[in-house]
Amino acid sequence: MTIAIIAHDGKKADMVSFLLNYKEILDKIELVATRTTGGLVEKAGLEVIKLLSGPIGGDAQIAAMAAEKKIDLIIFFRDPLDKHPHEPDVQMLMRICDVHNIPLATNPASAELMFTELVRRNSKN
Numbered sequence: 001m002t003i004a005i006i007a008h009d010g011k012k013a014d015m016v017s018f019l020l021n022y023k024e025i026l027d028k029i030e031l032v033a034t035r036t037t038g039g040l041v042e043k044a045g046l047e048v049i050k051l052l053s054g055p056i057g058g059d060a061q062i063a064a065m066a067a068e069k070k071i072d073l074i075i076f077f078r079d080p081l082d083k084h085p086h087e088p089d090v091q092m093l094m095r096i097c098d099v100h101n102i103p104l105a106t107n108p109a110s111a112e113l114m115f116t117e118l119v120r121r122n123s124k125n
Helices: 009-020 035-043 058-067 087-099 108-124
Strands: 002-007 030-033 073-077
Touching: 002 009, 002 035, 002 058, 009 035, 009 073, 009 108, 030 035, 030 058, 058 087, 073 087, 073 108
Parallel strands: 002 030, 002 073
Antiparallel strands: none
């Protein structure tokens, strides 16, 4: 399973904290991230493949991977209270997830529900 992770600047700490709660299950999952988010996740002790930074094409890279069915789940902690120069890329990523039926969590509550299901499924295997 491959999970892509993205977080706007104001949500990066939340992303790292969230992922550390699932460190055990993430050891068995390939993580792909935009550059800055991936660097912080890596510093926290998780393995991650880092792509470009979001504003310079990382969101688009993850969208392309989703369109090619190389991503199983995307967690994108968005900051709805800040402006983002790459908002068209964000909208494109969300559209690609809808077109290709890729689960997308945009906040910790939805990500928690998805990870709870992952844990449940892994405990069956």
